[in-house]
Amino acid sequence: MLTETGTMTRPHACGHGPLAIEANGLVKRFDGTLAVDGVDIAVPEGAIYGILGPNGAGKTTTLRMLLGIIDPDEGVRRVLGNDRPHEVAKLIGYLPEERGLYPAMKCDEAIAFMGALRGLPLDEGKARGRKLLEAHGLGHAIDRQIRQLSKGMAQTVQLLGTLVHRPKLVVFDEPFSGLDAINQGKLEVMIRELAKTGTTVIFSTHVIHHAERLCDEVAIIAGGKVPYAGSVDAARDRIPAQVRLETRSSEGAWRAALPNDARHDRKGDDSHFWCFPVPETGIEALLKRLIEGEAGILSLSIERAGLHDAFVEIAGAAAARALDEDTAGGVGR
Amino acid sequence: MSDTTRLTRFEAARVVARRDFHAILFSRAFLFFLLGPLFPILIGALAGGIGGQVQRDATTRLVAVVMSEADAEAMIEARARLAPQVGRALPELAISRSSAPPDKILRETGRNYAAVVTGTLDAPEITAPQEAIAIWSGPIAMIAAHAGSSEVQAYPAVAGRPVATSRAAERSDRIRTAQAGQLILFLLMMLLAGMVLSNLVEEKANKVIEVLAAAIPMDAVFLGKLVAMLGVSFVGIAVWAVAGGAIGLLAGNALPQLPEPALGWPLFVAFGIAYFAMGYLLLGSLFLTIGGMAATVREVQTLSMPVTMAQLLVFFLAASSITRPGSPIELFSAVFPLSSPFAMLARAAQSEALWPHALALAWQALCVFAFVRVGATIFRRRVMKSGKAGRAVKGHVGETKPV
Numbered sequence: 001m002l003t004e005t006g007t008m009t010r011p012h013a014c015g016h017g018p019l020a021i022e023a024n025g026l027v028k029r030f031d032g033t034l035a036v037d038g039v040d041i042a043v044p045e046g047a048i049y050g051i052l053g054p055n056g057a058g059k060t061t062t063l064r065m066l067l068g069i070i071d072p073d074e075g076v077r078r079v080l081g082n083d084r085p086h087e088v089a090k091l092i093g094y095l096p097e098e099r100g101l102y103p104a105m106k107c108d109e110a111i112a113f114m115g116a117l118r119g120l121p122l123d124e125g126k127a128r129g130r131k132l133l134e135a136h137g138l139g140h141a142i143d144r145q146i147r148q149l150s151k152g153m154a155q156t157v158q159l160l161g162t163l164v165h166r167p168k169l170v171v172f173d174e175p176f177s178g179l180d181a182i183n184q185g186k187l188e189v190m191i192r193e194l195a196k197t198g199t200t201v202i203f204s205t206h207v208i209h210h211a212e213r214l215c216d217e218v219a220i221i222a223g224g225k226v227p228y229a230g231s232v233d234a235a236r237d238r239i240p241a242q243v244r245l246e247t248r249s250s251e252g253a254w255r256a257a258l259p260n261d262a263r264h265d266r267k268g269d270d271s272h273f274w275c276f277p278v279p280e281t282g283i284e285a286l287l288k289r290l291i292e293g294e295a296g297i298l299s300l301s302i303e304r305a306g307l308h309d310a311f312v313e314i315a316g317a318a319a320a321r322a323l324d325e326d327t328a329g330g331v332g333r
Numbered sequence: 334m335s336d337t338t339r340l341t342r343f344e345a346a347r348v349v350a351r352r353d354f355h356a357i358l359f360s361r362a363f364l365f366f367l368l369g370p371l372f373p374i375l376i377g378a379l380a381g382g383i384g385g386q387v388q389r390d391a392t393t394r395l396v397a398v399v400m401s402e403a404d405a406e407a408m409i410e411a412r413a414r415l416a417p418q419v420g421r422a423l424p425e426l427a428i429s430r431s432s433a434p435p436d437k438i439l440r441e442t443g444r445n446y447a448a449v450v451t452g453t454l455d456a457p458e459i460t461a462p463q464e465a466i467a468i469w470s471g472p473i474a475m476i477a478a479h480a481g482s483s484e485v486q487a488y489p490a491v492a493g494r495p496v497a498t499s500r501a502a503e504r505s506d507r508i509r510t511a512q513a514g515q516l517i518l519f520l521l522m523m524l525l526a527g528m529v530l531s532n533l534v535e536e537k538a539n540k541v542i543e544v545l546a547a548a549i550p551m552d553a554v555f556l557g558k559l560v561a562m563l564g565v566s567f568v569g570i571a572v573w574a575v576a577g578g579a580i581g582l583l584a585g586n587a588l589p590q591l592p593e594p595a596l597g598w599p600l601f602v603a604f605g606i607a608y609f610a611m612g613y614l615l616l617g618s619l620f621l622t623i624g625g626m627a628a629t630v631r632e633v634q635t636l637s638m639p640v641t642m643a644q645l646l647v648f649f650l651a652a653s654s655i656t657r658p659g660s661p662i663e664l665f666s667a668v669f670p671l672s673s674p675f676a677m678l679a680r681a682a683q684s685e686a687l688w689p690h691a692l693a694l695a696w697q698a699l700c701v702f703a704f705v706r707v708g709a710t711i712f713r714r715r716v717m718k719s720g721k722a723g724r725a726v727k728g729h730v731g732e733t734k735p736v
Contacts, residue, residue: 082338100540100541102356
């Protein structure tokens with residue numbers, strides 16, 4: 001696996017503390033098609049960890065292998081110190097991509113049932129479920145059947161069911177999918193609060209800014225491979241800071257100060273936008289030449305590369321395009 | 334919560350079973366499901382009652398007369414004279430010229446005598462099973478009295494010679510019990526196992542299956558569902574049995590009577606319940622696997638058709654081997670998992686040996702375990718393939734930019 005330092009190394013050697021999840025060389029084929037191709041992941045305990053990639057990249061299959069829902073064809077996984085994830089099922093909470101609850105169940109029963117599957121006695125699950133529902137503004141819906149709830153409310157109920165047994169590791173598959181902006185915000189808060197209590201959170205997403213805002217570490221996945229796994233900062237630092245320049249003129253002697261591959265966009269009739277890495281000669285020298293060359297500077301900023309830029313750099317343009325299309329498709333926005 | 338980090342398989346199965354049992358039992362659909370078979374039971378009981386009455390009328394009223402020629406003729410004439418007044422309370426009489434002992438005449442093939450009258454008009458004797466002696470002693474005494482004299486002073490005493498049913502006849506009778514047991518077992522299994530089919534499809538439609546699969550082993554999910562369905566089936570059977578019993582009481586003793594099975598009724602019923610449970614679990618685990626692989630009800634119907642047909646064949650196999658206990662085909666039926674419950678129930682009707690049942694139940698339980706494990710494995714391999722909406726794994730393979 002290539003880490004943030006760009007060298008092949010074992011996950012334990014990354015300087016992490018204890019790992020909640022450790023997977024090496026996971027391979028999964030379906031009917032001869034390679035779905036996951038040698039995935040390595042190391043999720044530190046207590047971290048918020050994102051698996052970022054377009055639809056069909058292998059995120060769900062990877063999570064399912066980590067949870068023991070399916071077995072890998074090759075490779076090993078270790079979840080909370082156990083090679084067999086079901087052996088530590090009581091310590092894990094899982095929200096699948098496809099939300100599912102029994103429509104005839106009442107909200108508190110549904111939460112209690114999900115807790116019971118993880119070893120929580122039904123009565124205790126019901127009591128905790130009622131408290132959780134009240135705490136999340138669904139106190140009025142405690143005795144309602146799932147079929148009577150809105151989609152957002154049902155998703156919240158399932159989320160609470162995922163957490164009712166107070167797991168040490170929570171796995172969310174596309175948790176923001178189908179949520180409106182308000183509920184996405186609430187979920188982000190919830191994820192941060194879980195991490196504060198020491199719970200490890202791992203989630204998959206195809207929306208970059210969720211990963212960028214929330215995650216300590218990410219695994220970028222495309223085509224069943226993980227070309228990068230490490231901290232978000234390190235991923236962004238792989239790309240030099242970008243100069244974003246807006247000028248009145250587009251031609252002149254000052255153009256020689258810009259790199260040949262600087263990206264150029266025309267903004268209306270009287271301004272031009274340029275984007276390029278900070279030159280090696282430094283920003284002061286660049287600024288001097290622009291002023292002397294009468295570029296007509298309208299604005300100039302130096303911006304650190306975003307995770308999207310890092311994704312393009314790491315996973316390639318095609319995967320980035322797929323990611324953008326998925327995001328533009330509205331799922332999980 | 335206990336200190337362990339997972340539920341045992343049985344604890345996990347219990348969580349699933351409890352949920353499914355309550356959900357099905359308290360659904361409106363189950364009420365309709367319960368009511369459905371009551372109509373056939375009612376119609377069947379009526380038809381059976383009529384058929385039973387007809388059968389009794391047709392086969393048990395004929396009494397053979399083995400007396401001197403004069404006495405026999407006098408008996409026939411006396412019966413003819415009395416018939417207009419007494420009617421159907423009198424037996425049909427037929428003179429038998431056979432020189433065989435009365436008990437052999439009673440079992441003559443081709444003639445279905447209820448009793449054989451021997452002796453003289455003053456001292457007639459009836460050879461018959463005990464219950465037939467009780468029924469026909471009075472009418473025979475009346476006929477003999479009127480045959481001996483036109484002015485009857487007193488009826489002669491009729492001596493009864495009860496015969497024990499021969500082993501052959503006993504076996505022949507018990508075959509009826511075996512057949513009835515097999516048929517009821519088959520009908521109940523086919524009726525109830527279908528519920529399992531729709532259950533997992535519903536589960537997949539609800540998309541709960543992945544929540545279950547992530548939390549507990551898939552074989553525990555399967556086992557829980559099967560046990561829940563079995564529990565629901567027992568509730569259904571109890572309701573239908575009570576309804577059937579009530580109908581039987583209303584119909585009086587007109588319903589057909591079955592000969593007592595070799596192991597006696599209590600053990601036969603107990604084995605019937607055990608074999609239903611095993612047969613149901615075996616068939617249910619097959620159906621559950623099919624239900625797991627199917628995405629829609631239509632797919633379920635298509636996939637389950639061959640299993641249903643195969644189950645019919647298995648039933649016919651077990652049914653055809655009833656008359657050949659100990660034959661290779663009967664042994665095969667007893668060993669082949671899907672036909673074993675039918676074949677062994679037939680054995681319970683015909684044979685007094687208990688140990689084969691212990692062996693068969695253990696074997697069937699082992700097969701249930703194996704079926705569930707294999708079904709769960711197939712389910713995990715074939716169903717949990719990809720992400721949302723069963724999207725196949727579309728390759729962005731090769732698009733990764735190396736770093």
